[in-house]
Amino acid sequence: MDEILEILSKDARRTPQEISKLCGKSPESVKKAIKEYEDGGIILQYKTVINKELLNGGRNSVRALIEVGIMPQKDLGFDSIAERIYNFPEVKSCYLVSGGYDLLVVVEGDSIQMVAEFVASKLSPMPNVRQTATHFLLKTYKEEGQIFKKSIKHKRLNISP
């Protein structure tokens, strides 16, 4: 990965000025490269990884991984069915996968009921959806390369030769 992308993928708050100092390039060339990545659809979004389990004691946040079996439509394949599914705002991620089912869908809602309702009334009844298996997430250990456990940090001595 390009150095600019690597720096931003770890911390999207880094400014072009900072990045330019970190990799010894001019701020203008860094700005230009970022603009090209944005225009080319390589950089899609700048987001924050939030530990929702700590927010409001974990209330108001439920996520589920849903395995979805699809009956592919003639001439349309998986893409058009996937599109009907991923356009729902409840769907946070959607992947076509190999193996025993076809789509892996990550759904988020305020409560178990809301997610269950989404599956029962929106996802399952969809034509061509053969079957679903819903796995509610109980605990997040690591996400986007970030470990969620708050660890007791070992501290180095403040000074050493």
Next chain:
Amino acid sequence: MQISKRVQELPPSGIRAFFDLVLGMKDVISLGVGEPDFVTPWHIREKAISSLEQGSTSYTSNKGMPELRQAISKHLNAKYKLDYDFEEEILITVGVSEALDLAMRAILNPGDKVLVPEPYYVAYTAVVHLAGGVAVTIPTSPKNKFKITAQDIQKAYSKDVKAILLGYPSNPSGGSYTKQELLALAAMAKKLDIIIISDELYDELTYDYNHTPLPTLPGMKDRIIYLNGFSKVYAMTGFRIGWVCGPADVVAAMTKIHQYTMLCASITGQIAAREAINNGFKEVQRMKMEYDRRRKFIVEQLNEIGLSCHMPEGAFYAFPSIKTTGETAMDFAKNLLNEQKVALVPGVAFGRSCEGYVRISYASSLENLKEAIARMKIYLAKSRGKG
């Protein structure tokens, strides 16, 4: 109790009191740490954990586990085309610190002199003294990025000089030597027939050119005691594993001392070290890239706030001049600590000729570096206001 004369003669470390001051203070932003801020990569820690689960808690052979010595021999061969026999020419030590001590005790007779270019790592002159030798420090010039030249060696030479102790990339200056520069130094050492003890602990953290180990230079291998270890490059300071390569007779002599004083290095550390040298390449590159970015950042920032600083070539230290403040390095360090709670190490810790310089370790997060620079800027504005 009556303390031995030799220990009493060890010059009291002027820096000790300053270190104690820093250690006693809270909420300090420290640029004074001589070790990586990364924890040891997980695959290495995981190997150490499973070795404990399996009950690997015994002594190892004095020289160190043969598997580790073999791995080091293979690594040096693959990376530098060096050829060291793992049975006779490699010894595993408790960090390079022990290796330095062993090297001096193995080669020095009372009164033998050892050349030590300034700035030097704090232990260099002490180990020479403790082994009964006399350290002859050689000042170097900031104009030459604190690097020693063949002429410097010739000038400092006298007939009692047995060896020169060279550390590169350097703690504290961050300076290192290109192959061309080393060839000149090696030729002079050969001409004067002195041993080179080469401490290359930061070898993989060389940024602008490839590191050249001294023993790779033609005709030099038998004249060099080559020291290296795992602490800095693999972020394994607490494991305390170093190694020595050298001619069989020197390694045997060092092993003799090691077996009576240390017996062997810790088995857990050795198992972890083997994993590091066999499979640590990717993690080393990741850390090196991170240091390199901080290096560029900190040097640019130091120059911007008016502390002139050359670009270090290796390790994770910058060595800026604080002469424009008109303060001594020690006063600057103390005042900056007291007023802005930023810790760094005054250059005089590394030799008298380093007055006017401070060591800044950039083995610290970018956030810390940014905050430290901001505080230093405030300090400088105030002190210039006073002046």
